[in-house]
Amino acid sequence: MFKRAPRTIRGLSLVVAGVSCLLTLVVGVMTFSLVHHEIERQLDRRIELETQALLGTYRRTDFETLVREVDDRARSAARGTIGYLSGRSETDSRMGYLVVDAEGRRRGGDFDGAMPKAGWSEFARYRRPDGSAGVAQAMNLALDGGGRLVVVADRSALMAVDRKMIRLALMQVGLVAAVAVLATFWFGRVVQRRLESIHGAAGDIMAGDLSRRMPLDGSDGEFDQLAKVLNQMLVRIEDLMSNLKQVSGDIAHDLRTPLTRLRARLEDLDTAGTQAIDPDGLEGALREVDELQALLSGLLALSEIEGHSVRDRFAPVDLAAAIADLAEAYEPDFEAAGQRLITDLALAQVRGDRPLLLQALSNLLDNSLTHAGTGAQVRLAVSTQARRVRIDFGDDGPGVPSQARERIFQRFVRLDPSRSAPGHGLGLATVAAIIEAHGGSIRVVPSERGLVYVIDLPALEDR
Amino acid sequence: MNIFLLEDDADTAAFIARGLKEKGHQVEVAGDGVTAITRLLADRFDVIVLDRMVPGLDGLTVLKAVRAAGHATPVLMLTAKSQIADRVAGLEEGADDYLVKPFAFAELAARVTALGRRPLGSEAAAILKVADVEMNLLRREVRRGGKAVELQPREFTLLEQLMRNPGRVVTRTMLLDQVWNFGFDPKTNIVETHMSRLRSKLNEGFSRSAIRTVRGSGYLMEDSV
Numbered sequence: 001m002f003k004r005a006p007r008t009i010r011g012l013s014l015v016v017a018g019v020s021c022l023l024t025l026v027v028g029v030m031t032f033s034l035v036h037h038e039i040e041r042q043l044d045r046r047i048e049l050e051t052q053a054l055l056g057t058y059r060r061t062d063f064e065t066l067v068r069e070v071d072d073r074a075r076s077a078a079r080g081t082i083g084y085l086s087g088r089s090e091t092d093s094r095m096g097y098l099v100v101d102a103e104g105r106r107r108g109g110d111f112d113g114a115m116p117k118a119g120w121s122e123f124a125r126y127r128r129p130d131g132s133a134g135v136a137q138a139m140n141l142a143l144d145g146g147g148r149l150v151v152v153a154d155r156s157a158l159m160a161v162d163r164k165m166i167r168l169a170l171m172q173v174g175l176v177a178a179v180a181v182l183a184t185f186w187f188g189r190v191v192q193r194r195l196e197s198i199h200g201a202a203g204d205i206m207a208g209d210l211s212r213r214m215p216l217d218g219s220d221g222e223f224d225q226l227a228k229v230l231n232q233m234l235v236r237i238e239d240l241m242s243n244l245k246q247v248s249g250d251i252a253h254d255l256r257t258p259l260t261r262l263r264a265r266l267e268d269l270d271t272a273g274t275q276a277i278d279p280d281g282l283e284g285a286l287r288e289v290d291e292l293q294a295l296l297s298g299l300l301a302l303s304e305i306e307g308h309s310v311r312d313r314f315a316p317v318d319l320a321a322a323i324a325d326l327a328e329a330y331e332p333d334f335e336a337a338g339q340r341l342i343t344d345l346a347l348a349q350v351r352g353d354r355p356l357l358l359q360a361l362s363n364l365l366d367n368s369l370t371h372a373g374t375g376a377q378v379r380l381a382v383s384t385q386a387r388r389v390r391i392d393f394g395d396d397g398p399g400v401p402s403q404a405r406e407r408i409f410q411r412f413v414r415l416d417p418s419r420s421a422p423g424h425g426l427g428l429a430t431v432a433a434i435i436e437a438h439g440g441s442i443r444v445v446p447s448e449r450g451l452v453y454v455i456d457l458p459a460l461e462d463r
Numbered sequence: 464m465n466i467f468l469l470e471d472d473a474d475t476a477a478f479i480a481r482g483l484k485e486k487g488h489q490v491e492v493a494g495d496g497v498t499a500i501t502r503l504l505a506d507r508f509d510v511i512v513l514d515r516m517v518p519g520l521d522g523l524t525v526l527k528a529v530r531a532a533g534h535a536t537p538v539l540m541l542t543a544k545s546q547i548a549d550r551v552a553g554l555e556e557g558a559d560d561y562l563v564k565p566f567a568f569a570e571l572a573a574r575v576t577a578l579g580r581r582p583l584g585s586e587a588a589a590i591l592k593v594a595d596v597e598m599n600l601l602r603r604e605v606r607r608g609g610k611a612v613e614l615q616p617r618e619f620t621l622l623e624q625l626m627r628n629p630g631r632v633v634t635r636t637m638l639l640d641q642v643w644n645f646g647f648d649p650k651t652n653i654v655e656t657h658m659s660r661l662r663s664k665l666n667e668g669f670s671r672s673a674i675r676t677v678r679g680s681g682y683l684m685e686d687s688v
Contacts, residue, residue, distance in 0.1 A: 326645070328617065329643055329657075330653070332660065333652065333653065333656055354646065355645060358645050358647065359645075362649045362651075366650045
């Protein structure tokens with residue numbers, strides 16, 4: 001049923017204003033009819049009382065006494081308060097009387113108007129003593145011995161109250177309508193201004209300015225919170241976009257070298273002809289292809305991890321046991337490299353992807369094997385503290401220059417200037433992406449000797 | 464063996480088919496999923512190789528259809544996507560093995576061969592015997608020529624994988640999967656170092672090496688001396 005409800009601010013304000021007016025009008029009408037009927041009942045009651053009293057007199061005595069009594073009452077100064085209401089002037093709330101005998105002659109009273117019909121009548125017209133025209137409520141009763149008694153009460157007081165109430169009701173409706181329209185219009189302006197600023201920012205972003213953010217007014221209201229969430233989303237989008245740009249650039253750059261070498265080798269083989277294919281040349285070409293493949297799959301894996309889709313597969317991982325397996329697998333390599341791997345594994349459970357976590361640590365181990373040099377000691381410790389898992393990894397090799405500490409986690413960054421060592425500079429970028437996908441962080445800790453990392457991961461919550 | 468191959472790229476399909484035929488297998492190739500399902504439900508094959516990404520019905524759908532029809536034929540999935548997510552999906556749908564494209568042909572051949580002899584029930588045997596090497600899986604003992612050889616647990620598992628595939632090449636990546644189950648390929652030569660330790664223990668006092676290295680493919684234990 002709300003499908004047809006207005007969706008624009010203008011439409012909404014009109015609906016709110018209309019409904020408010022309608023409600024005020026309904027309340028006004030109800031009040032009016034309640035008050036009107038109450039006063040009318042008071043009028044009628046007054047007439048009834050007067051009639052009862054006069055009839056009492058008539059029954060106790062005779063027609064002539066009734067006529068005198070009616071004349072007395074008509075002349076009385078104190079007559080005519082109608083219940084708790086009084087008119088502005090004496091005539092507004094006066095009562096009138098009329099006694100007619102069996103032959104229809106007017107015998108007593110001061111009612112100067114046409115004879116009202118028998119029984120109750122409203123709006124009986126008559127002329128008041130001061131000569132002005134009046135409207136009265138009238139009761140016309142037949143007397144037992146012939147003749148009629150008429151008692152009337154002037155309606156001026158009631159009509160004055162009615163007019164006042166109608167004026168009041170109209171004023172109320174007008175006021176409510178004005179306030180409702182102004183309030184909704186003002187509210188609409190506020191909403192519209194915020195929406196327009198968001199609109200504008202969104203337009204700029206669509207036009208390519210990814211650094212643009214939604215404006216905040218610091219009120220921490222609903223709009224500010226919406227803007228904050230949108231801004232967080234924009235930060236993430238910007239990160240992903242800049243990643244994408246960087247990756248495309250990097251790939252183009254890093255593919256060129258092996259492709260050039262591959263082409264050269266294949267040209268060599270081509271010119272050599274079929275009679276003397278050099279097996280070394282073939283093997284070299286295959287190696288180049290393998291390297292290209294490794295680079296591509298490394299990049300693909302990295303972007304998959306950075307896209308966080310890997311989180312779908314997260315499950316509880318016994319990190320200590322997994323690292324123990326890894327260390328065991330690496331032990332012979334460390335021995336062969338003349339290095340020592342020391343592990344200190346306390347119970348540690350995280351939520352994550354076991355292969356990825358192991359790959360991260362494996363990359364670090366590979367780096368130490370390649371760069372720490374003979375005789376180096378590599379330390380790998382895991383501990384849990386206050387719902388955080390901490391992995392300390394360090395070697396006492398040559399380490400990295402302090403100004404390079406931030407840079408080493410970027411992709412394609414290789415500190416070896418000759419670029420002679422194998423690899424594409426994706427190892428540590430992958431490590432950082434894996435840890436980040438697990439909701440953790442990795443940093444290089446300044447140390448006197450070697451390269452020391454601290455990895456922080458959220459511990460598995462007890463269920 | 465009778466091998467079925469679903470591969471939409473004609474060059475790759477021809478290359479794989481030629482290589483497998485040279486190894487003495489019959490190969491039937493389909494280029495799309497619908498043909499593949501029709502053929503697979505009509506005939507029995509020893510091994511099915513499915514490319515994950517083909518136009519129309521993809522490899523995963525074909526795999527589901529084959530398994531739904533109650534065929535237990537071993538299936539090797541080929542996938543060009545990044546390995547992690549696809550491998551999980553493929554194995555969940557009932558693939559027996561997977562291989563990420565691009566791959567070396569030797570790797571594919573070794574895996575197809577290993578899958579082809581899987582249903583022989585050798586997994587249940589308590590004692591494996593290849594040439595003069597004997598392995599007791601219950602007592603976890605290894606003897607060569609009657610002489611006991613002391614092995615580390617990892618070396619034992621490594622040897623077990625080779626002995627379950629007598630006369631067939633077991634590749635480095637197959638061993639990484641089966642022995643270490645890391646789910647990724649570490650850059651270090653874990654397989655090589657463990658293999659060299661295993662070899663030196665096995666070969667001590669013998670002139671002939673029990674394990675042969677096949678250049679560019681993997682390792683092999685010859686069934687006959």
